[in-house]
Amino acid sequence: MAACGRGLSRSLGTSPRPAWRGAHSDTGGRLKSEYDAVVIGAGHNGLVAAAYLQRLGVNTAVFERRHVIGGAAVTEEIIPGFKFSRASYLLSLLRPQIYTDLELKKHGLRLHLRNPYSFIPMLEEGTGGKVPRSLLLGTDMAENQQQIAQFSQKDAQAFPKYEAFMNRLALAINPLLDAAPLDMEAFRRGSLLQRLKSLSTFKPLLQAGRILGAQLPQYYQVLTAPSAKVLDQWFESEPLKACLATDAVIGAMTSPHIPGSAYVLLHHVMGDLEGMRGAWAYVEGGMGALSEAIASSATAHGASIFTEKTVASVQVSSGGRVQGVVLQDGSEVRSRVVLSNASPQSTFLKLTPQEWLPEEFVKRISQLDTQSPVTKINVAVNRLPNFLAAPNTPRGQPLPHHQCSIHLNCEDTLCIHQAFEDAMDGVPSNRPIIEFCIPSSLDPTLAPPGCHVVSLFTQYTPYTLAGGKSWDELAKNTYADRVFDCIEAYAPGFKGSVVGRDILTPPDLERIFDLPGGNIFHCAMTLDQLYFARPVPLHSSYRCPLPGLYLCGSGAHPGGGVMGAAGRNAAYVVFRDLRSM
Structure with a gap:
């Protein structure tokens, strides 16, 4: 065993670029001076957006500032011989349509599904020669109940009902994840044609309402209450409640006792990998292999992906419309539209000329909650x-x-x-x-x-x-x-x-991965920053006040997690807009 560490430093060193990472600096051919669309950042959402746009016939280029693609979904050999999913580390929420549409399995994606998936060891003295107790949960409900019964027979009986309850809520929310939010501004002030088009955004809400039906008040509480309150209504044993509560606070500067924390509980049941509801998996080769598969799908259709190409600013025409980007080396790349996989803060406060954005919009972006624990x-x-x-x-x-x-x-x-x-x-x-x-x-x-x-x-922290x-x-x-x-x-x-x-630490996550405040979701997944308020009210449709500029990252609807939904949804909004230009 100890032999594996022989010759390895116990402190971090600088290792060469790993050979497993494909060379993306010139993936789609030489850099051209003009494209239909430019994507800022090769995080998984940016890659998904590029893949869909290119499939739709929109000539697309992606510019990534780092030497490796993937954003937070990346594999890096930080210590020689050891490949780490350095930031994101688990896969569950990737939308099934993306997995299928982009043929990710064909492009090399291999998953190791986990079962069991959750383990809580107790810090207690074993009695009678027995080891300390632990709670092990997986996909077998009977085994789960047997595990929970160590702590409470009542909770063992309630657990299947709780899972069914949460699964129903996840089923209702699913349609909302795969479409742009309700466009209230177009409905209120748009032309007759825009108003008619905006009616289609009501459909996911109506679907959700039909699924929840008479239980809507109980589900409303899940979305707004402290997770501890919700869990107390279902269970009495602390190890089970704490196990579930970790899903309510993961990545969030919140406590189980703070209102709204229960929403994130949904993340442990929203996933759907290879037809398995709620499944969680490790990606073979680390999370970077997922990004590589998406990139392979995009480039197979003709997209161009460039690493070590930092976008310095969004270029705006004298008429107030996006016309491309300027790279850090001074190169100008023209495009009809620009999609930003960067955070809302980087996109609108650093990369976009401020004179083209309303003062109130800039103020709201600067006030986004980005606290990270x-x-x-x-x-x-x-x-x-x-x-x-x-x-x-x-x-x-x-x-x-x-x-x-x-x-x-x-x-x-x-x-x-x-x-x-x-x-x-x-x-x-x-x-x-x-x-x-x-x-x-x-x-x-x-x-x-x-x-x-x-x-x-x-x-x-x-x-x-x-x-x-x-x-x-x-x-x-x-x-x-x-x-x-x-x-x-x-x-x-x-x-x-x-x-x-x-x-x-949070400052390291911000510096390396451009996560504001170190927040893995770009901005907090609180109710005031979700759905038609993400990133800010009236600008949740991936569009922004500057025509031709779009958000496609975790700071846009439906938020964080490696799901790709923001990239896919943004691509379709952009495609519809390009057709009407």
């Missing part, structure tokens, strides 16, 4: 963690719980709330909430034999520390050491298995 730590280890609640086999091969999202410091919802309160005081959580994933447990291509890559998605202090290397390593100490309590020997680590 996330510090992502990528770890290379030379053996699997050995949890007290689920000991390893003598040979140390992966067990079912190793493929799960392993939730630590999540014995009850109060632990989560207390961790949140620490960050509100400008202090990294004393007992951070840790989502611990080992993708190499199912995908051995990611690490040398016997070794593993570990993804630690941790909360809560403020962007700015108490007293206005910034994160420095000492603060980063002090926090990471605290996280590792917590893991050690559940899995003794973990710290001794570490070969190297990569610590990404």
Whole structure:
């Protein structure tokens, strides 16, 4: 086992570009001076938008500032021999239409579906020679009930009803994800033709209403209430409630006790991979392999994708219409439309000439809530963690719980709330909430034999520390050491298995991936920033006040997560607009 770490530095070094990453600097041929459409940023949504536009006959180029495509859905060999999904690390929400339309399987996408999918070990003394208890959940409802019954027979009986309830809500919301939001401005002030066209945007809402029917008041509460309140109505056992509550706060600077947190609970049932509702998977080769498959589909139809080509500004004609972009090297690239996969803040506050945007619009964009609680730590280890609640086999091969999202410091919802309160005081959580994933447990291509890559998605860490202090290397390593100490309590020997680590605080996530405030969703997924208020009211249709400029990233409807819906929806809006020009 230890041999896998031989010759590897325990500190981060600069490694060459990984050979597995295809050369995209000239994917679609030489850079031309004019295209029908230009996409700023090769994140997964930008790539999806380019793929759909190109399939529709719109000659499209994508410009990416980094040396690698994918945005936050990227694989990077940070430590030699270890390939990390450096930011995004799990796949579930990718829209089924995209998977099919873009023929991603044909273009190399391979998934490792996880079952079981969730594991919470208890931090308690075993009794009578028994190991500490744990909660293991998967797709087998009978097994789930048996697991939950350790803590509450009542909850074991309620769990199938809860799952059915949440699945119905997810089914109702599905149509809203795959279409542009209701265009109230066109309905109120547009021409007769625009008003008639806007009527079609009512259809998803009507579909949702029909599905929810008489239960609409109960579902309204799920969308608006604190998740703790919703879960208290269903269950009594804290380990189960805490397990589910992690889905309500993941990536969000919120607590289970804050109104609106229950909405994100839907994310654990909204996914649909290869026909399996609620499935979660590791992408073989890491999340960058998903981006590579989308890019391969786009370029197969003629799209051009360029890396290390930073867009400096959006170019506007004297008549007040987008006419292309200017690259950092001074090159001008003309286009009929520009789609930005960058955040709303970068798009409208940095890349767009301010004189072409209304002052009130700019003010609203600058006031978007971008708070992030996330510090992502990528770890290379030379053996699997050995949890007290689920000991390893003598040979140390992966067990079912190793493929799960392993939730630590999540014995009850109060632990989560207390961790949140620490960050509100400008202090990294004393007992951070840790989502611990080992993708190499199912995908051995990611690490040398016997070794593993570990993804630690941790909360809560403020962007700015108490007293206005910034994160420095000492603060980063002090926090990471605290996280590792917590893991050690559940899995003794973990710290001794570490070969190297990569610590990404909110400022790091902002700097590397252009995530405002480090927010993985570009801006918070709160009710005041969703649907026809995303990113701001009256500008949720992917269009903006500057004609010819569109948003297609996570800051647009339906928001964050690796789902591709914003890219696909934006592409269709752009295509309709191009046809009417």
